Amino acid sequence: MPEPFHSHGVPAAPGALRRLRHELMAWVLGAGVDExxxxDIVLASYEALANVADHAYDASGGGVVDLDAAVYPDRIEVVITDHGQWRTPVPDPRPVSLRGRGLLLVRASADRAEIASGEQGTVVTLAWDLDPVRP
Structure with a gap:
């Protein structure tokens, strides 16, 4: 099995999160997961990362996010952790908006999604079942 993927202290800013998305895709493909x-793994993970930027930190910046991923014999797991506080986003004035659908997309793209929020931040744990690894 491949070494776990760890990326800590990534700025919760669009450019940094896009780079992290590409790094995660390279790691997942390198782990032998089909395209x-x-x-699905990268889509759900990126949506969870985007939620950090929208909800955990204010517009002044300075927030960071951690991403850890590992392959187990029966699943791949991604854990995204922020260190902020939940904020309700500013409503989108456009008549048709995709805002507010990020968690729906996360849950639809992952086999399991757990979200735990507290005073120290939010932890999103995502898992996808894999075919058991044969010796």
Missing amino acids: GRAA
């Missing part, structure tokens, strides 16, 4: 499943 379709890899796309």
